[in-house]
Amino acid sequence: MQVLVTGGAGYVGAHVVRALLRAGHGVVVVDDLSTGHRAFAERNGVPLVQGDFGCPELLEQVFALHAPEAIVHVAGKALVAESVDDPAPYFAVNVAAGLRLLEAARRHGVRRLVFSSTAAVYGVPSQQPIDERCPREPVNPYGASKLAFEHALAAYAGAYEMRVLALRYFNVAGASAEADLGELHTPETHLVPNLLRAAREGSPFRLYGTNYPTRDGTAERDFIHVEDLARAHVQALERLDIIDPLGFGCALNLGTGKGVTVREVAAAAERVLGAGIEVSERPRRPGDPPRLVADPSLARRVIGLHCAHDVDSMIRSAHRFAEAERERGGVEVVEEALKGGDVNRSPRPRRRFGEVAVQRGYLSPEQVERALAIQRERDGIGESHKLVGLILLEMGALSNEQLIETLRAMQG
Numbered sequence: 001m002q003v004l005v006t007g008g009a010g011y012v013g014a015h016v017v018r019a020l021l022r023a024g025h026g027v028v029v030v031d032d033l034s035t036g037h038r039a040f041a042e043r044n045g046v047p048l049v050q051g052d053f054g055c056p057e058l059l060e061q062v063f064a065l066h067a068p069e070a071i072v073h074v075a076g077k078a079l080v081a082e083s084v085d086d087p088a089p090y091f092a093v094n095v096a097a098g099l100r101l102l103e104a105a106r107r108h109g110v111r112r113l114v115f116s117s118t119a120a121v122y123g124v125p126s127q128q129p130i131d132e133r134c135p136r137e138p139v140n141p142y143g144a145s146k147l148a149f150e151h152a153l154a155a156y157a158g159a160y161e162m163r164v165l166a167l168r169y170f171n172v173a174g175a176s177a178e179a180d181l182g183e184l185h186t187p188e189t190h191l192v193p194n195l196l197r198a199a200r201e202g203s204p205f206r207l208y209g210t211n212y213p214t215r216d217g218t219a220e221r222d223f224i225h226v227e228d229l230a231r232a233h234v235q236a237l238e239r240l241d242i243i244d245p246l247g248f249g250c251a252l253n254l255g256t257g258k259g260v261t262v263r264e265v266a267a268a269a270e271r272v273l274g275a276g277i278e279v280s281e282r283p284r285r286p287g288d289p290p291r292l293v294a295d296p297s298l299a300r301r302v303i304g305l306h307c308a309h310d311v312d313s314m315i316r317s318a319h320r321f322a323e324a325e326r327e328r329g330g331v332e333v334v335e336e337a338l339k340g341g342d343v344n345r346s347p348r349p350r351r352r353f354g355e356v357a358v359q360r361g362y363l364s365p366e367q368v369e370r371a372l373a374i375q376r377e378r379d380g381i382g383e384s385h386k387l388v389g390l391i392l393l394e395m396g397a398l399s400n401e402q403l404i405e406t407l408r409a410m411q412g
Helices: 011-022 039-042 057-065 080-085 088-107 141-160 189-199 226-241 262-273 299-301 309-330 330-339 352-360 365-379 388-395 400-411
Strands: 002-006 026-031 048-050 068-073 111-116 162-167 171-173 205-208 222-225 251-254 280-281
Touching: 002 011, 002 057, 011 026, 011 039, 011 068, 011 226, 026 039, 026 057, 039 048, 048 057, 057 068, 068 088, 068 171, 068 205, 068 226, 080 141, 088 141, 111 141, 111 226, 141 162, 162 226, 171 226, 171 309, 189 205, 189 262, 205 262, 222 226, 222 309, 226 251, 226 299, 251 299, 262 309, 352 365, 352 388, 352 400, 365 388, 388 400
Parallel strands: 002 026, 002 068, 026 048, 068 111, 111 162, 162 251, 171 222, 205 280
Antiparallel strands: none
């Protein structure tokens, strides 16, 4: 099949693209590069259409030029805390833009769609492990927006004879075997990359919650390797015509069925890296469930889900990617951006981040002032431009590429 992958330049999306290519499918990627990376599409050797997957004009061009026969919809906004602080973009992107994508597919007779959903649709479930019959009661706008689009998918499947399937991710980790695709997030909120950074820098790893009702007091999660997850998308797409998604609710859980605690993941990181990791224990974060473990038995039966990797493998592959990307210069830039420093570790430039970004036409002065106001209120560090780039990323006013180019310009 010729497959349109939205968000195909991002972490999960790029791995899905590679899995599709290996299975013999053709791929075109649509990605606005707000969190994705042009280099990932280039490393996969696929055409990249840069833009908003919810733009009707862009979609018309993509369908006319590339004639996709199926869609894997990975793109979307996915930060829980951000969704609570500013829910509007989550419903605009995850729901409204998603509906425009669905309408474009319907107009062009594209009947197959696989959707990247999330275990966040379950909220804080009363049963463990979690199967697809568990009540869906999201506790944040991110989960609510994903569930709303799931409802739309099921309605389209029933009314327009579309073949759709939502794949509810649990925790995803790891990187490609070739060490050229992996996690490059700003800010980074995921467990494994933050453990790797703590080990590399000798800085404390923040462990939130040590008194959960689990075997060691830390939160327990179900981690699935990103390559296993990507293959599941291909298997789902290839079986859409021979299964009856409406018969089981058009959704499947993607996980291993095995829970691992945060302390166990940290111990695995120490074992794989051969280095100790300092842990800074913090209070629980509000809303964090003690345990989230998938029951993936339905996915095993329906699409043949098979998880070949364990936690050690996830950490090992993520470490290889981080080391390789630092040699290529990618992680170095992102890490310095996260710290608010300059990209070449030279003395701090005199020009301020916001001023340079405005001069390059990326931002308006009003956007910079708004970001500074958020920084003053949230971080209490006054008018400093040191971390303002990350806040502008969170606001959606600046892309990763624009942040990096601004940092480079500050050095020039």
